[in-house]
Structures are given as C-alpha cells and as structure tokens.
Amino acid sequence: MRFIDSHCHLDFPELSSDLARYITNANAVGVCGFVIPGVSLAQSQKLLTFKQEHAGCYIAVGLHPYFITQHQSHHFDALAQYAHEHQGDLVAIGECGIDATCEQLTYQQSLFQQHIQLANALKLPLIIHHRQSHHYIAQAFKQTPPLYGGVIHAFSGSLQQANYYIAKGFKLGVGGTISYERANKTKAVFATVALQHLLLETDSPSMPLFGHQGQINLPERVVDVFKYLCQLRHETPSDIAQQLYDSSCTLFRI
Ligand SMILES: [Zn+2]
Structure with missing residues (x-):
C-alpha cells in the first residue's frame, strides 16, 4: 500500500x-x-529548495493565519508574485484560512480572500486551516467562490459542515484527531461521507496521535491515521488506501 x-x-x-x-522511516512504511x-x-x-533536496516532496505557498501578527502588509503581494x-x-x-482563536480577524478575512483569488488565478486548489471558523470560511466562499477546490485541513465539525465543503469541491483532511476517544462527532463524519472526499494527513510535527502526546508528530504516522480510519469504514483497507492515494494525486495533480 502507498x-x-x-x-x-x-x-x-x-x-x-x-x-x-x-x-x-516514512518511505519504509509506504509513505x-x-x-x-x-x-x-x-x-x-525556501520551500522550492527544500523540494529539490528531498524526494517525494510537493509544495504550496501561503500565509498561515496562526502567524497573522508576523505577516506585513507587502507580504501577500510578494507571495502572489512568487x-x-x-x-x-x-x-x-x-x-491559509481563518483561526478564530488568533488575533486580527478582519485582517485574516481579507488575507484569506486574497488567497482564494490567487488560487483561482493560478488554477490551484487551496489548503485551508480552520479553527472555530466554519462560518467565516463560508462567508469568504460566498464573496469569492473557490474554483479549484482544495482540502479542509484537519477537518473537525458536523456532517452538515462536511457536506457543505464537499459540495464546494473540497476534500476533508483526516488526521490524528481520530485517534482520540473524544473526537466522536468528527469520527462519525469520516465514517459517513463517501471515501473519495477524504485525504490522509499528519500535520507533523504538530498534532501527535493518541499514545504519542508530548512528542513531535512524524510523517510515518500517516499509516496509523489510516488504520484508525479503517476502523471507521466498511471498505477493505486496500481499497481505502488506494482511494486515498488516488484522491491526493488527483487534487494536487501529483
Ligand atoms: Zn499545517
């Protein structure tokens, strides 16, 4: 399995x-x-050099809402030009995206709009960070509809929210959250939606899985995320692995 x-x-x-x-280590387990x-x-x-130095790496560019206070006014234009x-x-x-637990919400909203416009102009999908912000993201989508889909990174939310994103052409990122007992609502979503709408991810070095709390997260653990997902699904593990692999390749044109 890959x-x-x-x-x-x-x-x-x-x-x-x-x-x-x-x-x-990640390659050794099929990643x-x-x-x-x-x-x-x-x-x-710096990611272009990183990609050239490490096989199997694919890159995106963006200004993460978590670092909103560090993004200066000229940064987005420079990013877009790059x-x-x-x-x-x-x-x-x-x-990109909106994190309601971070500062400068209005600035986050305008930056997010600009990212959607940039993705549309370059015919690229979006990698979207959300935190307590589904309604802000829906607002942004209404103003500037994304044309090439993307992924809702580390999706957590209701089935209704999941279906909204799916209808807009987005995949849901399945990460280590599902290794925790408390993630019942999100697990129910991942058990219910069609497999083709899911992608696997770790968010390494963040978001350690259950049993690894306090440690850095590693890309090899995407296989553990996969195993947790298999427990929620009725398809065979090899079908799940193949579909998730194909979905990543299709979305990112790998
Ligand atoms: Zn991230």
Whole structure:
C-alpha cells in the first residue's frame, strides 16, 4: 500500500535534526509523498529548495493565519508574485484560512480572500486551516467562490459542515484527531461521507496521535491515521488506501 501525507511541515525546525531518517522511516512504511504547505513569506520562498533536496516532496505557498501578527502588509503581494513565477512547482495555495482563536480577524478575512483569488488565478486548489471558523470560511466562499477546490485541513465539525465543503469541491483532511476517544462527532463524519472526499494527513510535527502526546508528530504516522480510519469504514483497507492515494494525486495533480 502507498500513502501520501497530504499535510506535513517537514521543513519545520523540530524535524530538521533527523529529517533524513524521518523521511526514510516514512518511505519504509509506504509513505512516498509529502505535501508541504507554506506558512509565511520567507518560509514559502525556501520551500522550492527544500523540494529539490528531498524526494517525494510537493509544495504550496501561503500565509498561515496562526502567524497573522508576523505577516506585513507587502507580504501577500510578494507571495502572489512568487507564486506566479513558480506556478509549475506548486501543487496548492495555502496554508491559509481563518483561526478564530488568533488575533486580527478582519485582517485574516481579507488575507484569506486574497488567497482564494490567487488560487483561482493560478488554477490551484487551496489548503485551508480552520479553527472555530466554519462560518467565516463560508462567508469568504460566498464573496469569492473557490474554483479549484482544495482540502479542509484537519477537518473537525458536523456532517452538515462536511457536506457543505464537499459540495464546494473540497476534500476533508483526516488526521490524528481520530485517534482520540473524544473526537466522536468528527469520527462519525469520516465514517459517513463517501471515501473519495477524504485525504490522509499528519500535520507533523504538530498534532501527535493518541499514545504519542508530548512528542513531535512524524510523517510515518500517516499509516496509523489510516488504520484508525479503517476502523471507521466498511471498505477493505486496500481499497481505502488506494482511494486515498488516488484522491491526493488527483487534487494536487501529483
Ligand atoms: Zn499545517
């Protein structure tokens, strides 16, 4: 079985000391592709080199709402210019979105609009971060409908919210959240929606799985996320693995 970790921050400093080993270990359990989102202007601009140095890496550029206070007013224009110049090297625009637990909500909203416009202009999907913000994201979609779909990273929410995103052409990112007992609502969604709407991800080095709390998360654990998902689904594991792999390839044109 082959897997793609559709959302991991392999370039983050937490992973740098042993990165080659983490990638080798992931490859050894069948994880052959890694989608690495951009989070800031400077970091996005370094991802091209990162991709050239590490096999199986696919990259996106974006300004993450979590770092909203660090994004200066000229950063988005510079990011957009960079994205136009390197369009062929990008598989998505993001990580962008709205995090209602972070500051400067109005600025987050306008930045998110700009990311949607950029993705539309470049005919790319979006990698969307959400946190207590489904209604803000729906508002943004109403103003600027995304044309090339994308993924709702680390989806958590109701079936109604899931169906809304699916209707807009989005996949739902399935991550380590489902390893926890408390995630019943989200697990019920992943058990219910058609398999073709799901993608596997770890968000490494963040979001450790149950049993690994307090440790850095690793891309090899996308296989553990897969095993938890298999417990929720009626399809065979090999069919699930194949569909999830194909969905990542289709969405990101890998
Ligand atoms: Zn992320």
